[in-house]
Amino acid sequence: MTKPVILDCRNVWKLYGPQADTFLKTNATPSSADLEAANLIGAVRAVNVQIRKGEIFVIMGLSGSGKSTLVRCMSRLVDSTAGEIRFEDKDLLSASEEELIQIRRKKMGMVFQQFALLPHLTVLENAAFPLDIQGVDKKTREERAREVVELVGLKGREGYFPRELSGGQQQRVGIARSLAAEPEIWFLDEPFSALDPLIRREMQDEFLRLQNILHKTIVFITHDFDEAIRLADRIAVMKDGIIEQVATPEDLVLQPATDYVAEFTRHVSRAKVIRAASVMEPLNGDSFAGEVFHNAVIEAIADPVEASDLPHKVMDGDKPVGQISRKAVIDVLVGRR
Numbered sequence: 001m002t003k004p005v006i007l008d009c010r011n012v013w014k015l016y017g018p019q020a021d022t023f024l025k026t027n028a029t030p031s032s033a034d035l036e037a038a039n040l041i042g043a044v045r046a047v048n049v050q051i052r053k054g055e056i057f058v059i060m061g062l063s064g065s066g067k068s069t070l071v072r073c074m075s076r077l078v079d080s081t082a083g084e085i086r087f088e089d090k091d092l093l094s095a096s097e098e099e100l101i102q103i104r105r106k107k108m109g110m111v112f113q114q115f116a117l118l119p120h121l122t123v124l125e126n127a128a129f130p131l132d133i134q135g136v137d138k139k140t141r142e143e144r145a146r147e148v149v150e151l152v153g154l155k156g157r158e159g160y161f162p163r164e165l166s167g168g169q170q171q172r173v174g175i176a177r178s179l180a181a182e183p184e185i186w187f188l189d190e191p192f193s194a195l196d197p198l199i200r201r202e203m204q205d206e207f208l209r210l211q212n213i214l215h216k217t218i219v220f221i222t223h224d225f226d227e228a229i230r231l232a233d234r235i236a237v238m239k240d241g242i243i244e245q246v247a248t249p250e251d252l253v254l255q256p257a258t259d260y261v262a263e264f265t266r267h268v269s270r271a272k273v274i275r276a277a278s279v280m281e282p283l284n285g286d287s288f289a290g291e292v293f294h295n296a297v298i299e300a301i302a303d304p305v306e307a308s309d310l311p312h313k314v315m316d317g318d319k320p321v322g323q324i325s326r327k328a329v330i331d332v333l334v335g336r337r
């Protein structure tokens, strides 16, 4: 069943430069050349996306492709030049300043690349900070802050100051802080890109573990395709302000909609995106060597499946939905499918 839409962007534009609004009123669909001639930058152009409840929606693109601007439009930190943005069925563009403050405080969580912790506050105080702004009483906010600090794996460090923590730990505090207010939607703008590769991978695992518990609606920006396919339910690929394609990691690699997406995904190993469910066969009553998760990518299950003569049973929760053979896995690994 398709999940309900929580954030709906329709034909959203953000142009930077002189008289951007009047320009768009007379040129509803300007080309790159039109924009250049008018001395305008098309940071976000004709974007239509629907973010669904509980999904990890990744926005991917090179530097300058418009990712941050689009996410800032979604939270109205930036006013879009044209278009419609509905959050939980409320028109965000006509919300008053007061309503926006409340929405951002109570319904939206944000984590940025720069950890932006308050240096003179402890881990616990940093995590409790958004609740302090909301006027939540001290006891409740401390309880909640302890919960989220524990959730991100920092139990025992509540009294530390940011300078006493590593980069990865500081970002965990950033994550805890943005979770403290229990946002409906969570925006993460390159949250791990300041971290070294090993820590970055650890944080991605941690992030997936958290999402397994919390089931948040997440909009996650990255310019790293590996990170995108590890984390995303769906990926939007952006180029020059335009969304080239929105698809699951698997569809993006197997059915790229444009040459640009094809070029971007050309080097991705198929075993990293093809899932067991896509290459399984119907159950035929054989005996099985073991079980694999239907959503697991081939790379993750290749070793045990390849090692046995018997097929593995493919499970969706506790329901068997098919079987997967050594041959099917090898076909993916050698690029035969």
Ligand SMILES: Nc1ncnc2c1ncn2[C@@H]1O[C@H](COP(=O)(O)OP(=O)(O)OP(=O)(O)O)[C@@H](O)[C@H]1O
Residues within 6 Å of the ligand: 016, 017, 041, 042, 043, 061, 062, 063, 064, 065, 066, 067, 068, 069, 070, 223
């Ligand atoms: N305040 C601004 N004024 C003028 N141009 C801007 C402004 N903010 C962004 N831009 C331009 O809009 C385009 C998109 O920028 P944006 O920061 O959204 O890209 P991005 O994909 O997030 O890049 P990065 O990965 O480097 O953060 C760029 O050409 C940028 O120079």
